[in-house]
Amino acid sequence: MKKPKRLTFDELFDLVALFFSCRGTCDRLRTATVIRDANNVVIAAGYNGALPGDPHCDDVGHLVVNGHCLRTNHGEENAILNCVDLSRVKGGIVTIIGSPCFPCARKLAALGPKKIRYIGTYGNAQGGKLVSELCKRRGITLEYITVEEVLASMKKAMEFAQGPGGPLKDFFVRLDHVELRTKEDA
Ligand SMILES: [Zn+2]
Ligand SMILES: [Zn+2]
Known part of the structure; x- marks a missing residue:
């Protein structure tokens, strides 16, 4: 059996954002944001x-x-309200579920992160073009992550957790069957 691979920081924080979104209480979009500092903390x-x-x-x-x-x-x-030391956002990376609206992007941009990663798009977000212009002007890399990439990270995480020393080592769980839901299935 090949050795399961450890998550990268990006993969880890994409999953953290995904899990945080599971506490969201507006079903127009369940979103979440995770902020790490320049040292990936x-x-x-x-x-x-x-x-x-x-x-x-x-x-x-x-x-x-x-x-x-x-x-x-x-x-x-x-996330900004919960942050006890906003000065540490400078040079850090923000991971968001869904494309950020302009007012949120503006607040984040004021704190000077080096990168904003967003997972999937939200059609109703205000000001997509304004967000990309703002990030460009402020020297913030705006990175789009597909939901498929996050699912691949989830699979990797599950395999690692079932590997040697992992919390699920005594269980067999596989995330092999993933199907895109169409409108007719909903
Ligand atoms: Zn609502
Ligand atoms: Zn917003």
């Missing part, structure tokens, strides 16, 4: 949701104004 994470104690979209419906749901803080905003 995680310094903040957040997912989209209403304020603690307030009703969630999933329970009471969306709060739509001009085609956008305003009930939640976006994952990017919550």
Whole structure:
């Protein structure tokens, strides 16, 4: 049996972002953001949701104004609010589920990360072209990651976790059958 491979930092943080999005409470898009510093140390994470104690979209419906749901803080905003040392964002890497909206990208850009990676696109995000122009102007690399790439990382992670010393070493789980869902299946 060939030795399972360890995740790269990019693969790891893509998966962390994916798992954080599983706490999101607005089903227009369950998003999340993970921020690491220049040394690949995680310094903040957040997912989209209403304020603690307030009703969630999933329970009471969306709060739509001009085609956008305003009930939640976006994952990017919550990651920034959760970050205890914003100075460490400088030179770091931000990983986001879905293309960021312009107001979130602007807040992140102000903190000076060297790269923003976003997984999959969100059609309703405001200002896609503005985001790419902003990043270019500020010297921030904007990197698009496909959901398929994240699934490949998930498979790699599962194989590693079942390898020697892994927490799933006594289990057999395989992520071999992955099928793209079409609208008719939904
Ligand atoms: Zn909502
Ligand atoms: Zn946003």
